[in-house]
Amino acid sequence: MAEILERSGYRVRVRVEVPAEKVEESYQALLKDLAKRVRIPGFRPGKAPLKVVEARLGREELLADLKERLVEETYPQAVRELGLTPVAARVVEEELREGEGFRYVAEVENYPEVKLPDWRAFALEVPSPQVTEEMVEKALEELRFRYAELVPVDREAQEGDHVFVRTEEGAEFPIDLSKALPHVKEALLGKRAGDVVMVPVLNEQGEKVREVRTEVLEVKTLELPELDEEFAKTLEAESLEDLKAKVRESLERQAEAAYQEARERAFLEKLAEGMEADIPPSMLEAEERHLLEHLAEDLYRQGIALEAYLKALEERGELEKFKEDLRQEALKRVRRSLAKERLAEELKPELTEEEWQAYLQAVARSYGVAVQELKRQFGERGLARLRAAYLQDKAVRQALAELA
Numbered sequence: 493m494a495e496i497l498e499r500s501g502y503r504v505r506v507r508v509e510v511p512a513e514k515v516e517e518s519y520q521a522l523l524k525d526l527a528k529r530v531r532i533p534g535f536r537p538g539k540a541p542l543k544v545v546e547a548r549l550g551r552e553e554l555l556a557d558l559k560e561r562l563v564e565e566t567y568p569q570a571v572r573e574l575g576l577t578p579v580a581a582r583v584v585e586e587e588l589r590e591g592e593g594f595r596y597v598a599e600v601e602n603y604p605e606v607k608l609p610d611w612r613a614f615a616l617e618v619p620s621p622q623v624t625e626e627m628v629e630k631a632l633e634e635l636r637f638r639y640a641e642l643v644p645v646d647r648e649a650q651e652g653d654h655v656f657v658r659t660e661e662g663a664e665f666p667i668d669l670s671k672a673l674p675h676v677k678e679a680l681l682g683k684r685a686g687d688v689v690m691v692p693v694l695n696e697q698g699e700k701v702r703e704v705r706t707e708v709l710e711v712k713t714l715e716l717p718e719l720d721e722e723f724a725k726t727l728e729a730e731s732l733e734d735l736k737a738k739v740r741e742s743l744e745r746q747a748e749a750a751y752q753e754a755r756e757r758a759f760l761e762k763l764a765e766g767m768e769a770d771i772p773p774s775m776l777e778a779e780e781r782h783l784l785e786h787l788a789e790d791l792y793r794q795g796i797a798l799e800a801y802l803k804a805l806e807e808r809g810e811l812e813k814f815k816e817d818l819r820q821e822a823l824k825r826v827r828r829s830l831a832k833e834r835l836a837e838e839l840k841p842e843l844t845e846e847e848w849q850a851y852l853q854a855v856a857r858s859y860g861v862a863v864q865e866l867k868r869q870f871g872e873r874g875l876a877r878l879r880a881a882y883l884q885d886k887a888v889r890q891a892l893a894e895l896a
Contacts, residue, residue, distance in 0.1 A: 494570035501770035502602050505584075508570045510562050510594040518565065519558050559586055562594050577603035580774035601772035606834040609766030611891060616758045621747030623740060631739050632719060635727070642712040648684045654712045655680050660705040666712075683708050756888055759895075763835065764827040771826060779822035836880075836887040843883055851882055 498505040563583060571578055578600045585597035642654055649655050651669060657680075658664045669677050679691045690703040717723045721732050729735035788798040805811040849863075855878070856866040867875060 494566075494573050496574055497597065502604050502772040504576060504600040504602050506570065506574065506576070506598045506600055508566055508596055508598070510566055512591060512593045514566075515558070515562065515588070515592075515594050518562055519554075522554065522558055522561055555588060559588055559594065559596075563596060563598075567598065571600065576600060579603055579772050579778075601774050604769045604771050604775075604830065606830050607768040608763065608831065608834055608838065611759070611763055611766075611835075612894060614759060614762050614895060616755055616762075616895065618751065618754045618758050621744070621751040623743045623747055627743055628736060628740050631743060632736065635739070636716040636719060636723075637714070639723075639726070640714040640716045643715045645711055645713050646685070647711065648682045649680055649708070649711045650713070651681070652714065654714075655683070655708060656710040656712065658707045658709055664709065679706075680708070683711075685710050752892075755892055759888065759892055760828050760831065763831040764824065767827065767831050767834070769827070769830055771823075771830070775826055776819070776822050779826050780818055783818060783822060783825075832884040832888060833880075835891060836884045839887045839890050841883055841886040841890050843879070843886070848879065848882075 493509045495507055496504060497507050563586075567581070571581075580601040581598050583596050583598050585595075587595045645653075649669065653669050654666050655669060656664065656666045667676065667680065669680060672680070675692050675694060679689050683689055685708055687708045689706050689708070691706045692700045693702050693704060695701050717726075719732070724730075724732045724735035727735055729738055784798070787801075791798055791801055802811060802814075805814050852863050852866060856863045859866060859869075861869070870878060
């Protein structure tokens, strides 16, 4: 039998009573399990009488194990009967007496109840997208740079040139002067093919530690195609005007996509800020750990250990601010997640099998695997989470459509 003793926000005190018959049944099952594993002199494994096993292990230790087993066996069913969705729990009281049932009290952190604000009254201050002539001209210029060619020039190296060099070790490579380090650029500007220069090598403090003898093999410059009819046709446009129209259409699609993303962000921010929810600390702690794991992965790719990073923050007196920022970011993410979840429950967006399979195909392509392999990697629980996330995103789009 299970009952709720006290409820306040996410905090719920639950009492569970296990009948004496169940206690005895679980105790005998525990003894049999242990008898198979415990070696007792004079008996083959698993053949010792249960009374001997009991005497060998000690009644007190066995009862401690029994209480743990009984909680594991009865707690899940108890919270289901009470309609709870725990995110964390701990046993705070327990009582087990000879020949009687087992009683325990658990303090449960229940999944929070969420009340959304009147989101249909939201006014989203997101500026409408505008594509100007200057933006079109800039995009056309970027296209010219994308299709530019490097051509040799018989002159001194200038800003923006590519200088091909050979070092004293025999290594040959190009140097883009527009991206080169200042001391490298200074050494090569004004030089031409055949010149030999000494390029300084600096340490982390910016001090010169040595020089590398470097020969200039060739100087090349970017030659941009003319913005004319011929260039337009190389890009499969019928004319220059047609190319400009296609560029504008592409920019308008990008601007519209960015606009919708900005509206979604603004909507979710207002939704999360305005919702009412008593969030259990364990949810925030779990999200903080999740953020730290992601940070650790990013740092690892840079060759930095998380412990070393946190130590450096501590030495600079920035660790407490880092922890506070982490807590605030975790809180924002949890609130956004709860808000999206509740919105999906409210709107109940539909998802056809065709739509779901098309989405799985898209996700599989992004992972570079077949759909069947994606399903195998995700498993049933992973696919369920993926489906829930898709429905939540769809609910946001549905809500925004109602606002439009």
